[in-house]
Amino acid sequence: MKRILVIGAGFAGLWSALSAARKLDELNRTEEAEVVIVNPAPFHSVRVRNYEQPLDPTLVQLDTVLGPAGVKLIQAKATQIDSATRRVAIEREGTAESLDYDRLILAAGSVLVRPPIPGLDCHSFDVDTYAGACKLQAHLLTLPALPDTPGRYTAVVVGAGLTGIELAAELPARLREIVADADRGKVRVVLADRSATIAQSMGGAQPVIEGALKTLDVEVRAGVTLESLDEASVTLSDGAASERIEAATVVWCGGMHANALASQLPVTLDPLGRVPVDTFLRAEGVPSVFAAGDCARILIDGTRPSVMSCQHGRPMGRYAGNNAVCDLFGLEMLPLSIDWYTTICDLGPWGAVYTEGWDRKLVTQGETAKATKRTINGERIYPPKSGTREDILRAASPVVQTPPPTERAG
Ligand SMILES: Cc1cc2nc3c(=O)[nH]c(=O)nc-3n(C[C@H](O)[C@H](O)[C@H](O)COP(=O)(O)OP(=O)(O)OC[C@H]3O[C@@H](n4cnc5c(N)ncnc54)[C@H](O)[C@@H]3O)c2cc1C
The missing domain is CATH 3.50.50.60 (FAD/NAD(P)-binding domain)
Structure with missing residues (x-):
């Protein structure tokens, strides 16, 4: 049994694991490879909502999503990556263990500077x-x-x-x-x-x-x-x-830096501590290792570096998971390219603002933008609430979503 190991169950890691499971299912090769995800908590934290209260209802219990998709969760912290021997050291309930991998997806996110x-x-x-x-x-x-x-x-x-x-x-x-x-x-x-x-x-x-x-x-x-x-x-x-x-x-709230695990790969990190990845999400120069989300840097539209965001982390995960399976079985991988960029900033009881483009052109504001923000924070970034295998795997397809819809004036 081959193993695709994912570190981290944030936006990038969760969607990497689900996407890998989807591809294995599509190829009818679930008996040949397993998808394993290592995360310290039993839940997926919707980190973008941490400015809100109450937070408990925003969490997604990982077993409700990973279970139906056939992904194995190991509740532990990855402590060391040895890309030469393809082994990751983990700490589970105070005990040191190690996991071998055939393909690794590093998706351990970022930390506050x-x-x-x-x-x-x-x-x-x-x-x-x-x-x-x-x-x-x-x-x-x-x-x-x-x-x-x-x-x-x-x-x-x-x-x-x-x-x-x-x-x-x-x-x-x-x-x-x-x-x-x-x-x-x-x-x-x-x-x-x-x-x-x-x-x-x-x-x-x-x-x-x-x-x-x-x-x-x-x-x-x-x-x-x-x-x-x-x-x-x-x-x-x-x-x-x-x-x-x-x-x-x-x-x-002084900014984010990639998780220190990124520094264990034999690569030159970018100024934010991120692993440079190619258009297929492969860590540059490190065989069998992919990276996605805040700990990876891809040229998202072929020119601009990705932004530490769930906006980029989720598609990076979907492509990394798909491509890790393709790479494992010698199949053609899919390049990721996203030609749009939006920013939707919540402004509490006042509403929100929605901008488009890298120069952040104002599109909507107030209650109109807030309605879009609610849709993003409450639906768009969540796995399907039905909890069925079919819906979950479909949602993990390696496709780039269209920008979040907003009601435009005129
Ligand atoms: C308050 C706030 C508001 C934000 N608002 C927005 C927004 O509006 N739009 C937007 O696009 N982005 C926003 N962001 C940024 C966004 O949350 C991050 O860019 C996004 O969470 C990155 O996803 P990720 O999967 O790479 O990392 P994370 O979501 O941080 O997930 C990383 C996962 O890895 C796990 N992990 C860490 N270390 C280890 C380890 N050693 N072993 C195993 N697992 C490990 C963590 O526990 C976590 O589950 C916001 C961030 C914050 C804090």
């Missing part, structure tokens, strides 16, 4: 992982019981990429729900970033985002860096002067 800023490790929260987002929410729920200090209901979000913007837009309403009626006026949310303007990379949507944040009472601080933080405050600096803001809650 944590620069050595004083106090960052001990006093900041994040929404990078399900666990991190749960910890933040648990902390917010304790605020009413804390002593009545000036910063008790102040939250400072540092880093105004999409994650920071989406969280900052949610927080005023979320905090107002938690605090007592008499204290609602004390809720303060600040979004800080080192760029000269907030949401600088958002093209035509930039002024819309800035306006929405204002409507939501989110204060913005642009052109500042995080100097330090402690239990009760955060200090921001614009290079000339520092501002200390009393805040019981600081959330760090």
